[in-house]
Amino acid sequence: MGRCTRRRFIAPRRVVSWPSASRGRAAGDGAAAQARDAAAAPAGAAASRDTRPMDFGISGKWALVCAASKGLGKGCAAALAAEGVNVVVTARGVEALEATAAELRARHPGLEVRAAAGDITTPAGRAAALEACPQVDILVNNAGGPPPGDFRDWDRDDWLRALDANMLAPIELIRAALDPMLARGFGRIVNITSSAVKAPIATLGLSNGARSGLTGFVAGLARQTGGRNVTMNNLLPGPFATDRLEATLAAAARASGRALDELRAERARQNPAGRFGTPEEFGAVCAFLCSTQAGYLNGQNLLLDGGAFPGTF
Secondary structure (H helix, E strand, C coil): CCCCCCCCCCCCCCCEECCCCCCCCCCCCHHHHHHHHHHHCCCCCHHHEECCCCCCCCCCCEEEECCCCCHHHHHHHHHHHHCCCEEEEEECCHHHHHHHHHHHHHHCCCCCEEEEECCCCCHHHHHHHHHHCCCCCEEEECCCCCCCCCHHHCCHHHHHHHHHHHHHHHHHHHHHHHHHHHHHCCEEEEEECCHHHCCCCHHHHHHHHHHHHHHHHHHHHHHHHHHHCEEEEEEEECCECCHHHHHHHHHHHHHHCCCHHHHHHHHHHHCCCCCCECHHHHHHHHHHHCCHHHCCCCCCEEEECCCCCCCCC
């Protein structure tokens, strides 16, 4: 009887890649950034970790980022600059905008960072922003939300102001940028809306209506552009540590007679994450949506709320 030879199956080694936070940092920061990356990796990953950063494939492109002097817009501009993207930042406040532009230039001396001060909800503001950007490869639409209140107190002018800022202005910028994007065969459009699009908040009726209108418009248009490598997606922020959230909490503290610190801590604990999000986290998601790797992600509404939305879908 012949001898039976048993063969041993050896599974191929699995290599896990951990994106490096050091990518896009100024020269001289590399060692410290690599140390931070190593500390952030899960235990036991060191032996198989590939420390090469993921290349988003957008270095050298141009981005127009609206309302980018602070908060979520600034987080998006910073994340894109860290990926080697030249950025045009817009906002109404000249001083804060110039400070943000100077900060980005200092961090990334090899990039072009241009500031275009103006009100993006007006034709003049949009024209100035578009003129400052040689070509819009990436468009990040963003504008402050309208004030809360009771719909009984809002007149036609209140509704028109909300629609101009949170629906019509983004559509006008999309119209200006879209055809050149299609001609070049690359484009990424990210609209910052609100978690209230998915879970409406009663006192934010102006925002609910205007942002939902933009969402519906994008849903139809995105299906016509994805085949030419131009994608459109919406980012829906929940509670993030921004000036707007701080102002909302301060108003609630005054109305309730409670201490602001106490109320802030309570609201943070109520989120499943146990905290508020940061503009840096938000910007990182925006940068990924603008990457070459996200070319198959189109026409979607991505909710960033720490898990606060209670539904399955």
